[in-house]
Amino acid sequence: MKHLLAAIELLEQSKIDFDITNMKVYKKSYIYHDNVHLIMIKDKAKKGILAVGNGQLFDDLEGTDIEGKGKFCSLSHANRLVLNRYFDYTVPRAFGTKIATMGLGDRLGLASPGHIETVKGKSVKPILAQQSIRELTLTNRTMNDMLDAACFAVFQEGYKDGFGADGDHIKEEKDIQYALSLGISMLTLDCSDQIPKGIEKKSAEQLSVDYEKLPRAIKDHYNEQYLNKTFDVNGLYISFDEKLLMENVLQYNEALNYMVHVYNEYIITEKREIDFEISIDETETITSPTAHFFVANELRLKGVEVTSLAPRFCGEFQKGIDYIGDIEQFEYELSEHALIAEHFGYKLSIHSGSDKFKVFPIIAKYTKGILHVKTAGTNWLEAIRVIAQMNPNLYRRMHVFALEHFEEALAYYHVTPDLAGIAPLENVPDSELESYMDDDAARQLFHVTYGLLLTAKDESDKNIFKEEFFCTLDKQEEEYRAALVKHIGKHVELLEL
Secondary structure (H helix, E strand, C coil), rough: CCHHHHHHHHHHCCCCCCCCCCCCEEEEEEEECCEEEEEEECCEEEEEEEECCCCCCHHHHCEEEEECCCCCCCCHHHHHHHHHCCCCCHHHCCCCCCCCEEEEECCCCCHHHHHHHHHCCCCCCCEEEEHHHHHHHHHCCCCHHHHHHHHHHHHHHHCCCCCCCEECCCCCCCCHHHHHHCCEEEEECCCCCCCCCHHCCCCCHHHHHHHHHCHHHHHHHHHHHCCEEEEEEEEEEEEHHHHHHHHHHHHHHHHHHHHHHHHHHHCCCCCCCEEEEEECCCCCCCHHHHHHHHHHHHHHHHCCCCCECCCCCECCCCCCCCCCCHHHHHHHHHHHHHHHHHHHHCCCCCCCCCCCCHHHHHHHHHHHEEEEEEHHHHHHHHHHHHHHHHHHHHHHHHHHHHCCCHHHHHHCCCCCCCCCHCCHHHHHHHHHHHHHHHCHHHHHHHHHHHHHHCCCCCCCEEEEHHHHHHHHHCHHHHHHHHHHHHHHHHHHHCCCC
C-alpha cells in the first residue's frame, strides 16, 4: 500500500517518471482529463490503471480505494467501456479503401503493445483485434476479451493514430449481429459455406444441366451481362464464353446472394463506418482473375461497396510458413488480381499472410502499398520462441504434448508438415530450443495446436500449461515485445508499408 500511496502523490504532481519497487509504470499511458490523472501500472504482476483526482471520469471507473486518495482500477470490461466513452483513440475505427491495413491477430491478448510499436510512424494502420469464431472457441476467449485487450493496449501505449477491430471470418448472421453490437469496425464475411466444391471439375455438359435448373430470371441476367462479352480492366481483358460463364455462376451465385443480403441487412444499416471485407479464399477452388472480376462486377451491379476482397491465390498460403508454389505463376496472377481490385476501388486482401516473405515484394509491387494483409498465428509462434528461450522446461513439455495431439488439431487447419523431420528433443540443448521456431515443420506443429495447449487440463481439471505460460510471458514482457517488433517489422518492411 505504501508504494501505491507514493505513486499517487507523485501522480498528483503530474510526475510520471517515478520508479517504485514492485511497480512497473507505463509512462506513455499517462493522461490528464477533467481533473483526473490516469496512468497504467503493473503492481506485483497485476496490471491496472491508477486514477487520482475527482470528477465524473474518476467516479465512473471501477476500482479499489487507496485510503481515499485514489484508486487502482482493474483492466475489466466495464473499465474498458469507460475509457471508450472518454477517449476516442481507444475506440476501434474503420479506415476505408485508401489506407493500407494489417490484421494483427492477438490470440493471447498480450501482443498488441509490440504490434503498436512496430507500426507506429508507418503508413499502415493496425487491426489489433482480429480473431475468428474458431480461434476464440479454441482458446476459450470471447469477442469482448479480444476487444478489451486491444483497447487497453492502445491506452497503455498512448497510441492515438487509430486502430481497427475485425470480426474475422464470420459466417453466420447471429455472429455478424453480435460482433457489430460490440463495436467491431471491420467485418470479414466468410462465404465458403455458400461456395460449392468441384464445380471446376465438371464437363460442359454437366455444367449445362445444372445451369438450366436455375430460375429463368437469373440466367437471363447473367447471359445478358456476360455471355460472349469482353471487359477491359485497366488493360486486362476478361472474356466469358458459355462454359466459363456457367462455371462462375454455379460457383458464386449463392455466395453473391449472401454477400448482398449481409450488406443490405447489416452493413449499410449501421450508423457508423464499417470496413466490409469479402472472403472467398477459404475454399479448395483457386480464384482465377476471371472469377475475381465476376464476383466484383456483380457486387458493383448490386450496389454493394466493399473495402477489401480476399481471393484464394494459386499455390499454398499454409499457416506459419513461407509461400509454397510457383512464384512466377503467383506474380502473373497477383498482378491481374491487383488490377481488378484497383479497377473496382477496393483493397486486395492477403489471408494467411504471416511469414510469406518470398512473395511480399511481389505483393508490394502490384498493390502499390494499398492492401489488407492478415497475420495471426505468427504472433503466437514468437511467444513460443520466448518460452523456449526463457523457460526451456515448459517448452519441452509443450513440445511433447503438441506432437501427441497434432492429429487432433488437423480438424481445424490444413497444414502438411513433415513431423519426422523435426529434430528429437533429446538431441537439442536448452540453448538451442528457440531454433525450433526457425523450422517449418515445428512452426506448423505449434501453430495448429495452440488451442489444445492453452486449454489442456490434467486429471484434476487443472490447466497443464496455461498459468505457467502466461506467467513466463508476463515476466518476459519486454522480450516478447522485442520479438514481435523484429518479426512483424520484417513483414512491414518487405511489404513496403
